[in-house]
Amino acid sequence: xxxxxxxxxxxxxxxxxxxxxxxxxxxxxxxxxxxxxxxxxxxxxxxxxxxxxxxxxxxxxxxxxxxxxxxxxxxxxxxxxxxxxxxxxxxxxxxxxxxxxxxxxxxxxxxxxxxxxxxxxxxxxxxxxxxxxxxxxxxxxxxxxxxxxxxxxxxxxxxxxxxxxxxxxxxxxxxxxxxxxxxxxxxxxxxxxxxxxxxxxxxxxxxxxxxxxxxxxxxxxxxxxxxx
Amino acid sequence: xxxxxxxxxxxxxxxxxxxxxxxxxxxxxxxxxxxxxxxxxxxxxxxxxxxxxxxxxxxxxxxxxxxxxxxxxxxxxxxxxxxxxxxxxxxxxxxxxxxxxxxxxxxxxxxxxxxxxxxxxxxxxxxxxxxxxxxxxxxxxxxxxxxxxxxxxxxxxxxxxxxxxxxxxxxxxxxxxxxxxxxxxxxxxxxxxxxxxxxxxxxxxxxxxxxxxxxxxxxxxxxxxxxx
Numbered sequence: 202x203x204x205x206x207x208x209x210x211x212x213x214x215x216x217x218x219x220x221x222x223x224x225x226x227x228x229x230x231x232x233x234x235x236x237x238x239x240x241x242x243x244x245x246x247x248x249x250x251x252x253x254x255x256x257x258x259x260x261x262x263x264x265x266x267x268x269x270x271x272x273x274x275x276x277x278x279x280x281x282x283x284x285x286x287x288x289x290x291x292x293x294x295x296x297x298x299x300x301x302x303x304x305x306x307x308x309x310x311x312x313x314x315x316x317x318x319x320x321x322x323x324x325x326x327x328x329x330x331x332x333x334x335x336x337x338x339x340x341x342x343x344x345x346x347x348x349x350x351x352x353x354x355x356x357x358x359x360x361x362x363x364x365x366x367x368x369x370x371x372x373x374x375x376x377x378x379x380x381x382x383x384x385x386x387x388x389x390x391x392x393x394x395x396x397x398x399x400x401x402x403x404x405x406x407x408x409x410x411x412x413x414x415x416x417x418x419x420x421x422x423x424x425x426x427x428x429x
Numbered sequence: 430x431x432x433x434x435x436x437x438x439x440x441x442x443x444x445x446x447x448x449x450x451x452x453x454x455x456x457x458x459x460x461x462x463x464x465x466x467x468x469x470x471x472x473x474x475x476x477x478x479x480x481x482x483x484x485x486x487x488x489x490x491x492x493x494x495x496x497x498x499x500x501x502x503x504x505x506x507x508x509x510x511x512x513x514x515x516x517x518x519x520x521x522x523x524x525x526x527x528x529x530x531x532x533x534x535x536x537x538x539x540x541x542x543x544x545x546x547x548x549x550x551x552x553x554x555x556x557x558x559x560x561x562x563x564x565x566x567x568x569x570x571x572x573x574x575x576x577x578x579x580x581x582x583x584x585x586x587x588x589x590x591x592x593x594x595x596x597x598x599x600x601x602x603x604x605x606x607x608x609x610x611x612x613x614x615x616x617x618x619x620x621x622x623x624x625x626x627x628x629x630x631x632x633x634x635x636x637x638x639x640x641x642x643x644x645x646x647x648x649x650x651x652x653x654x655x656x657x
Contacts, residue, residue: 408508
């Protein structure tokens, strides 16, 4: 499928569309209007129609979208039908949490192997995934060509690990380390999960709410009160 | 400080500005131009000037921004100078990872107590934070009024935990559960960390890169080749 380049804002909304449409699909909904989608997701119906228009026509004016088709198309756009393989580097608490609880297959990724340097973890199996020693990593990259690596090593080891992965031909890195990794090969996709950015956004909204609450309340007649 | 309502896109860029300016500050940089910021962050200088304009004037035309003042103002806008308190619910692998490795204080939050129902964890201390039994939660909320709660309980317990927190007067929830929690009080700020959304974004970009690589290469003379 050919398509135009779309903005990061549209791309960031796609997973939200997908989750919503997937729920409709699971509840056997056949057809949905952009206004119903709008009610469920919170974006305007016009916004939704405009976003979808970047990827071709999914619906018909006044008739709504076919849920099954729309779900399939969004899966295609997001690459969820691609059957990628992935590995995980760093089986500390965060790595373990992802291996045990996160459903990689729902996002089109099959977890094939995990790596750690701690002898206490190497040789164990976490939810069906074997943990190997890091000394096997380069051989594994060379032989099995996994598509993506989840990076959950300590922050100070992030760059060195990324260098090995890129050298080994990885196509994408999902970076949880909080470090900004430098990648020499611009074809490698890096997606950063920054907990700090997320918490700062929360902090911003919390701060704003307080300012709103502390604002003077203007009453009829020009008097004003400050809320306690 | 009074300010106008700004878009979520601007807010999402603020933590990136802060991280960049904080690095400059740590390296004793006194003054920075929007074009230097642009080189480091990757947004255009015009975009940066426009974003900053929402919050008042930080800089002077042709003279750049005072790094110390800019850092302070962005901290103020993000609420990082607010000294909020927070608690954490659910000391599984993810909760432990956050307690052990995430620097809450860098984001203006002081972690006061963690909660879990597992007797093996209750009574222990993780990086200086005591883990209490969940039966203490309501009393603690009532007495200590923490500002924010980190939600790292299993997905299926998310809504019940959120209900207790909201009932107990919490102002904000940082939700890692992957569940969409319903909040009855619209004054409560909820920030969701969705690993699935992030991985789907990665998948989108990985897919797009492949399509670009697989595109036919047009040669002079009208012939074309498909890359292997």
